Amino acid sequence: MIQLEAASYRYDDTPLLSDMSFGIAPGSFHFLTGPSGAGKSTLLKLLYAELLPTSGQVTLFGQPAHGMDRDQVALLRRRVGLVHQDCAFLDHLTISQNICLPLTVSGKSVTDDFAELLAWVGLGHRADAFPPELSGGERQRAALARALIMAPELVLADEPTGNVDWEMSQRIMTLLLELNKMGTTVLIATHDLNLIRTAKSQVSTRVLRIKDGHVQLAEVDL
Amino acid sequence: MAWLRAFFDFFAGDLRADGIVPARGHTAWLVFFAAATMAFLAVFALAIAVAAGRLANTWSQEMAQSVTVIVDGPQDQRQAQTDAALRVLETTEGVASARALTPQEQRDLLSPWFGDEIPIENLAIPQLIEVIPAPQGFDAEGLVLRLQGEAPNARFDDHSAWRDPLVRSARGLRILAAASLVLILATAAAIVSLGAKASLAGNFKTISVLRRIGAKDAFIAKVFVRRFTLRTLTGAGAGALIATITVAFLPSAAATAGFLTGIGFTGLGWLLPLMMPLLFALIAFAATRTAALRLLQELT
Numbered sequence: 177m178i179q180l181e182a183a184s185y186r187y188d189d190t191p192l193l194s195d196m197s198f199g200i201a202p203g204s205f206h207f208l209t210g211p212s213g214a215g216k217s218t219l220l221k222l223l224y225a226e227l228l229p230t231s232g233q234v235t236l237f238g239q240p241a242h243g244m245d246r247d248q249v250a251l252l253r254r255r256v257g258l259v260h261q262d263c264a265f266l267d268h269l270t271i272s273q274n275i276c277l278p279l280t281v282s283g284k285s286v287t288d289d290f291a292e293l294l295a296w297v298g299l300g301h302r303a304d305a306f307p308p309e310l311s312g313g314e315r316q317r318a319a320l321a322r323a324l325i326m327a328p329e330l331v332l333a334d335e336p337t338g339n340v341d342w343e344m345s346q347r348i349m350t351l352l353l354e355l356n357k358m359g360t361t362v363l364i365a366t367h368d369l370n371l372i373r374t375a376k377s378q379v380s381t382r383v384l385r386i387k388d389g390h391v392q393l394a395e396v397d398l
Numbered sequence: 399m400a401w402l403r404a405f406f407d408f409f410a411g412d413l414r415a416d417g418i419v420p421a422r423g424h425t426a427w428l429v430f431f432a433a434a435t436m437a438f439l440a441v442f443a444l445a446i447a448v449a450a451g452r453l454a455n456t457w458s459q460e461m462a463q464s465v466t467v468i469v470d471g472p473q474d475q476r477q478a479q480t481d482a483a484l485r486v487l488e489t490t491e492g493v494a495s496a497r498a499l500t501p502q503e504q505r506d507l508l509s510p511w512f513g514d515e516i517p518i519e520n521l522a523i524p525q526l527i528e529v530i531p532a533p534q535g536f537d538a539e540g541l542v543l544r545l546q547g548e549a550p551n552a553r554f555d556d557h558s559a560w561r562d563p564l565v566r567s568a569r570g571l572r573i574l575a576a577a578s579l580v581l582i583l584a585t586a587a588a589i590v591s592l593g594a595k596a597s598l599a600g601n602f603k604t605i606s607v608l609r610r611i612g613a614k615d616a617f618i619a620k621v622f623v624r625r626f627t628l629r630t631l632t633g634a635g636a637g638a639l640i641a642t643i644t645v646a647f648l649p650s651a652a653a654t655a656g657f658l659t660g661i662g663f664t665g666l667g668w669l670l671p672l673m674m675p676l677l678f679a680l681i682a683f684a685a686t687r688t689a690a691l692r693l694l695q696e697l698t
């Protein structure tokens with residue numbers, strides 16, 4: 177599904193990520209971890225072609241990232257659900273309009289699944305609220321719903337539990353685990369090792385750790 | 399053609415898409431007023447161009463219809479020279495008729511300038527021969543040569559001495575008005591695309607969210623292009639309408655009227671200023687589309 181071969185990235189003169197080679201298989205559940213500033217968000221950006229590797233190859237759904245034009249990047253992103261720490265909603269649209277935005281921009285109409293999805297993330301009663309009126313946990317779950325509305329093959333979540341308390345982060349993790357059971361590939365970037373530990377008991381997961389600019393497969397015990 | 403299809407396509411519009419980018423009052427009014435002002439000026443430039451063109455045609459065609467032969471020289475040869483000139487004219491191909499003006503007619507021509515009391519018989523007034531060319535016209539150079547041979551005191555005057563500079567200046571005026579029109583349209587295009595760019599830059603956050611969830615550039619651009627094109631269309635519509643009404647109330651523009659009373663349109667020409675808003679909209683569409691697609695590449 178995703179393949180990196182000797183991929184490196186640098187913002188300026190000092191390399192941030194070097195010589196990364198790994199793959200993400202369909203249906204798998206991955207964590208990406210490392211201290212703050214290690215380059216987790218940057219690596220995710222390589223995976224949805226917001227950034228291109230400064231050297232090496234990133235292959236997304238069988239297509240080299242370097243060869244994609246802007247429309248192909250747009251089409252790629254319809255197959256990838258993104259969940260961000262700063263959920264980035266459009267504040268003048270309601271929550272349900274925000275969640276349906278990926279459908280709108282790709283010219284699709286809202287399906288019956290929408291109400292089901294909204295209920296699944298526990299926001300059935302908040303559909304007509306505006307984003308600033310929501311709590312942090314509600315926003316995160318709305319962001320998850322928006323990421324899932326297109327039934328993506330891959331979900332990339334960047335610190336999806338960064339702004340919420342422990343209980344809510346467990347709830348969000350449960351949603352992501354359920355999603356994976358239904359066949360969606362999931363990759364979660366987080367610096368929160370507790371989160372990884374609780375997930376490990378429920379799903380077989382691979383943990384990728386960024387250390388000194390390199391990605392390594394983490395040891396079983398964190 | 400694909401482009402023209404896109405132009406009409408987007409009037410069908412996607413209302414859901416329109417709501418995604420909030421419209422802000424500022425640039426909206428700027429673009430509306432700029433389009434109105436530019437369209438107002440453009441209609442005047444167009445009116446002047448049309449009037450100057452009409453004038454140049456009138457002077458160069460209708461005046462060319464009347465030709466005069468002037469018989470000068472000593473009084474005692476006047477009659478013989480006039481007869482000789484008339485014989486030449488009668489045998490010239492392309493001359494429909496030629497006739498010597500009577501003393502009374504000559505007096506009538508001069509009286510507006512010198513009064514009625516002039517003793518025309520005592521003055522050294524040349525004899526005038528009115529020549530009416532046949533529709534196909536005649537060979538002026540050949541006529542001049544033959545007159546020189548048969549009636550050396552007869553001069554041929556097709557009024558080009560005063561007509562040519564007038565025609566030249568009317569044509570110059572038309573070029574000037576057309577150039578103004580082009581400049582006005584270019585300025586309108588620049589203002590509209592500047593407004594669209596400012597609006598795109600001001601909505602950077604919205605745009606980057608849309609890109610992340612899989613919006614194509616064309617989709618995002620369309621929201622802005624549509625908005626700015628419609629704004630330009632309504633602004634230019636208002637400006638062109640006011641200008642057209644103003645032109646209509648200027649003194650009449652009958653085809654025979656002089657220049658100062660002739661700024662305006664005649665007949666189907668009145669459709670020209672009403673095309674102006676469409677032209678503005680087309681230009682706004684092209685300008686904002688180019689600007690938006692280019693800016694989107696730079697922004698995200």
Ligand SMILES: Nc1ncnc2c1ncn2[C@@H]1O[C@H](COP(=O)(O)OP(=O)(O)O)[C@@H](O)[C@H]1O
Nearest residue numbers: 187188192210211212213214215216217218219
């Ligand atoms: N656009 C950018 N330009 C320059 N440096 C950046 C940019 N984005 C991130 N960085 C730097 O790259 C490093 C890694 O950032 P990031 O990928 O956000 O780390 P993480 O998500 O692991 O906290 C940080 O030192 C950050 O300052």
Ligand SMILES: [Mg+2]
Nearest residue numbers: 216217334335
């Ligand atoms: Mg980060």
